[in-house]
Amino acid sequence: MTQHQLAAHPQHPVLCVRGACKRFGSVVALDDVSIDVHRGEILALLGDNGAGKSTLIKCISGVHRLDAGDVVIDGAANVLRSPADARSAGIETVYQDLALFDNLTPAQNFFAGREIAGPKWLPRAMRLLNKRRMDEQTRSLIQSLNVSLPHLDAVVALMSGGQRQAIAVARSAVFARKVVILDEPTAALGLCESRKVLDLIGALRDRGNAIILITHNMDHVTELAGRAVVLRQGRRVGELVPTRANKQELVSMIVGA
Amino acid sequence: MRGTDDSLEREVAEPRAPTVAASENVAVAVGLKLLGAGAVLILIGLILVLSLLSPYFLSPRNLGNILAQTAVICVVAMGQHLVILTKGIDLSVGSNLALASVLGALSFHAGASALTVVAVMVAAGTTVGAVNGLFYVYGRLPHPFIITLATLSIAKGIALQLADGRAIPGMPPAIRSLGQEAFAGLPGSVFVVAGVAALMFVLTQSTVWGRWMYAVGGRADAAVRMGIPVSAVLVSAYVISGTCAGIGAVLLAGRTDAGSPLFGNLLELDTIAAVIIGGASFLGGRGHIGHALIGAIMIGVIRNALNLLNVGVFYQLIVIGVVIVAAVEADVLRNHLESRMRVLRAEAGP
Numbered sequence: 001m002t003q004h005q006l007a008a009h010p011q012h013p014v015l016c017v018r019g020a021c022k023r024f025g026s027v028v029a030l031d032d033v034s035i036d037v038h039r040g041e042i043l044a045l046l047g048d049n050g051a052g053k054s055t056l057i058k059c060i061s062g063v064h065r066l067d068a069g070d071v072v073i074d075g076a077a078n079v080l081r082s083p084a085d086a087r088s089a090g091i092e093t094v095y096q097d098l099a100l101f102d103n104l105t106p107a108q109n110f111f112a113g114r115e116i117a118g119p120k121w122l123p124r125a126m127r128l129l130n131k132r133r134m135d136e137q138t139r140s141l142i143q144s145l146n147v148s149l150p151h152l153d154a155v156v157a158l159m160s161g162g163q164r165q166a167i168a169v170a171r172s173a174v175f176a177r178k179v180v181i182l183d184e185p186t187a188a189l190g191l192c193e194s195r196k197v198l199d200l201i202g203a204l205r206d207r208g209n210a211i212i213l214i215t216h217n218m219d220h221v222t223e224l225a226g227r228a229v230v231l232r233q234g235r236r237v238g239e240l241v242p243t244r245a246n247k248q249e250l251v252s253m254i255v256g257a
Numbered sequence: 258m259r260g261t262d263d264s265l266e267r268e269v270a271e272p273r274a275p276t277v278a279a280s281e282n283v284a285v286a287v288g289l290k291l292l293g294a295g296a297v298l299i300l301i302g303l304i305l306v307l308s309l310l311s312p313y314f315l316s317p318r319n320l321g322n323i324l325a326q327t328a329v330i331c332v333v334a335m336g337q338h339l340v341i342l343t344k345g346i347d348l349s350v351g352s353n354l355a356l357a358s359v360l361g362a363l364s365f366h367a368g369a370s371a372l373t374v375v376a377v378m379v380a381a382g383t384t385v386g387a388v389n390g391l392f393y394v395y396g397r398l399p400h401p402f403i404i405t406l407a408t409l410s411i412a413k414g415i416a417l418q419l420a421d422g423r424a425i426p427g428m429p430p431a432i433r434s435l436g437q438e439a440f441a442g443l444p445g446s447v448f449v450v451a452g453v454a455a456l457m458f459v460l461t462q463s464t465v466w467g468r469w470m471y472a473v474g475g476r477a478d479a480a481v482r483m484g485i486p487v488s489a490v491l492v493s494a495y496v497i498s499g500t501c502a503g504i505g506a507v508l509l510a511g512r513t514d515a516g517s518p519l520f521g522n523l524l525e526l527d528t529i530a531a532v533i534i535g536g537a538s539f540l541g542g543r544g545h546i547g548h549a550l551i552g553a554i555m556i557g558v559i560r561n562a563l564n565l566l567n568v569g570v571f572y573q574l575i576v577i578g579v580v581i582v583a584a585v586e587a588d589v590l591r592n593h594l595e596s597r598m599r600v601l602r603a604e605a606g607p
Contacts, residue, residue, distance in 0.1 A: 083483070101475035129467075
């Protein structure tokens with residue numbers, strides 16, 4: 001799998017993290033961690049609770065800043081000061097808490113913070129919303145990703161857990177140009193709903209995005225991920241091409257046994 | 258584990274007569290629709306009953322009276338609505354209005370023109386609003402209750418000090434006629450209310466800023482992660498609430514031909530009540546300008562009716578308090594029905 005993908009994407013990785021270090025007071029959350037991801041690849045980020053996975057992705061998505069180390073996007077080192085910086089650099093994040101607005105519709109959620117509006121000579125905040133175009137794009141995206149949302153004009157508060165998860169993942173698809181990070185996307189879902197979200201993640205990869213997937217579900221890892229990187233206590237302890245055969249090896253790497 | 262549980266539940270749920278779920282679904286949907294339109298229905302019912310009880314109620318003169326008396330609450334409630342939309346509260350609007358009217362009266366006596374007096378009042382209101390917003394957001398205060406309670410006291414104190422504790426009579430003729438005279442059969446203040454409402458409607462429903470208001474009110478931490486300038490949006494809500502208090506000062510000063518530190522007493526309660534009675538959610542993120550207007554008019558109608566029916570003025574406070582509780586309970590019920598709806602839809606499957 002990896003060989004195949006490396007052959008398909010011989011160019012340099014779209015996202016590199018080099019020597020990432022992050023401390024919170026006396027706690028070392030990340031200690032010299034490096035990862036890289038290519039376009040069209042799903043990288044699983046594994047580790048026990050407190051291993052540093054969430055800290056690492058928060059640094060990539062602009063929520064935290066690294067104490068030392070670089071985030072290199074398409075070969076250029078970027079300083080990500082805010083989530084908005086990361087988004088404009090082409091990195092989309094699906095947060096574990098989804099970061100959805102319950103009082104808004106799916107279309108309004110998709111375009112929150114990135115509304116299509118004009119005319120251009122007005123200051124951004126005062127521009128008039130182009131609601132029709134945003135609705136159209138939402139509808140065609142939902143169709144192309146094969147998500148079923150029967151009540152597109154209802155607010156998100158009225159939707160089921162799986163639908164909400166699908167909306168959060170689909171939102172990242174609207175704007176993802178390079179990297180999509182997914183933090184435990186199936187943790188709160190039933191079997192059928194998980195299946196749909198996994199298919200959606202596959203669709204995101206097939207659109208040429210690099211995917212970083214955090215999950216505790218080893219079946220999902222072996223099914224989807226081309227590579228798996230394991231963190232333990234803030235350090236990178238190994239990398240594997242996950243298969244059904246080496247699942248046990250992965251688990252022992254995670255727990256350090 | 259959870260997955261198996263869910264699918265088991267679904268298997269159990271499906272054989273249960275689907276018509277039961279469907280009819281409950283319809284009932285919940287109808288309930289939600291009714292609650293959404295509740296304030297308008299109650300207002301219409303109230304007007305019908307009152308027109309039967311008092312022949313005077315529907316006379317043009319009385320309706321004009323209601324509108325003129327409600328205009329101040331209407332304008333200030335529209336500003337309050339923005340603040341409540343962001344999960345906040347502005348307690349300072351009444352004192353802010355009083356201070357603005359006093360500054361306006363003083364500037365008039367110092368020889369300022371009508372236009373300047375209006376500008377002074379609106380600018381004074383806006384300034385107090387800006388103080389509220391800036392201290393709340395950048396002073397990292399835990400809740401806007403605190404800073405607006407402080408400016409309630411401070412603005413009142415400054416107004417009393419400047420006016421020596423008394424009303425200052427005298428307003429330019431233009432402001433007076435705006436507050437007292439009728440144009441095309443309607444009180445002048447009605448046109449101000451309509452103008453502010455139209456502007457606020459476009460701002461909140463059609464601009465990017467308006468969408469940000471709803472997003473910030475819905476979930477501020479998510480708004481930060483989506484790159485929305487949350488701090489600026491929050492400050493703007495308080496600034497506009499202050500501007501509305503300043504416009505309210507112009508209307509009230511015109512109607513009474515004076516500026517007074519005693520204006521706007523309990524106006525914060527009236528405006529908060531108007532927004533909540535009208536049907537906006539106190540939990541933030543839900544509601545529109547119409548809610549503020551309907552709630553304000555409802556308060557005006559209740560007061561007017563109790564006057565017409567010779568019910569003592571003290572009862573008005575009791576009635577309005579009861580209506581507030583009813584409105585908030587309706588909001589709670591709406592949230593409950595929505596979560597019921599969510600469960601029903603999840604059971605029905607996508």
